[in-house]
Structure formats: structure tokens, C-alpha cells
Amino acid sequence: MLVWDRLNTHVSRAMRKMIDDRCWLTVFLPPAYxxxxxxxxGLWAHVKRSLANLASVALDRLETLVCNRLKRLQYRxxxxxxxxxGTGLDLDLDPPPSP
Structure with a gap:
């Protein structure tokens, strides 16, 4: 299954051809926004909240902190x-038809 997010680089002819060439692929196209x-x-909002008071930290240190926060989430x-x-989506349903 592919969730196609409508990013302008994702709607190219090459992307459409890749999808068309894979009959087994189900594409879910959510609303525009x-x-x-x-x-x-939700994950990024969670990580950003934990970094809110660190705006003055050097960029390389900030990168390390983000990686650390993401690594910790792997174990939770x-x-x-x-x-x-939080999405409210029922992940046990059959996927929607491809566009």
C-alpha cells in the first residue's frame, strides 16, 4: 500500500508510470491538506515539544538531540x-481502491 501525499514532486509522470506498472500496488490518496x-x-509534534527550550543550541547539537529523541521512541x-x-484511521479495514 502506498499513501500518496500529493507533494508536487510525487505527482510526476514517472511516479504515475511506476504506480501503473505495479498492478499489486494499492494507492491511498488522502485529501489535499x-x-x-x-x-x-504527531511524532514530529512530540519531538518538537521536547526541543522547545533549546532554540539557542548549536545546529550540530540539535541534530544529535533529535536523533536521540527519535531513538528513544523506538523503544516506546x-x-x-x-x-x-490519533489519526482515527481503522487500520484493519480493506484498503480503498486505487485512484
């Missing part, structure tokens, strides 16, 4: 499940 449907939006599956649940 729908951050609530993307679990990664309940938190990651919460980001999925």
Missing part, C-alpha cells in the same frame, strides 16, 4: 501506537 491523517505529524511502542490511534 490532512495532517491529522499522518501519524508522523505504546507511544508510537498512540500516534497511529
Amino acid at each position: 490532512s495532517p491529522e491523517l499522518y501519524p508522523v505529524e 511502542p505504546a507511544v508510537l501506537d498512540g500516534f497511529l490511534a
Whole structure:
């Protein structure tokens, strides 16, 4: 399954051909602006909240902190499940038809 997010670089002829050449691929095309449907939006909001008071930190240190926060989340599956649940999407349903 592919969730196609409508980013302008993702709607090229090459991308359409790649999809058309894979009959087994199911494509889900969400509404144009729908951050609530993307679990990664919740994840980034969570990470950014933990970095809010570090605006003056050097860029290389900030990169290390972001990587550290993401690494910690790998060991907290309940938190990651919460980001999925926050979308309200039922992941057990059959996928929608391809566009």
C-alpha cells in the first residue's frame, strides 16, 4: 500500500508510470491538506515539544538531540501506537481502491 501525499514532486509522470506498472500496488490518496491523517505529524509534534527550550543550541547539537529523541521512541511502542490511534484511521479495514 502506498499513501500518496500529493507533494508536487510525487505527482510526476514517472511516479504515475511506476504506480501503473505495479498492478499489486494499492494507492491511498488522502485529501489535499490532512495532517491529522499522518501519524508522523504527531511524532514530529512530540519531538518538537521536547526541543522547545533549546532554540539557542548549536545546529550540530540539535541534530544529535533529535536523533536521540527519535531513538528513544523506538523503544516506546505504546507511544508510537498512540500516534497511529490519533489519526482515527481503522487500520484493519480493506484498503480503498486505487485512484
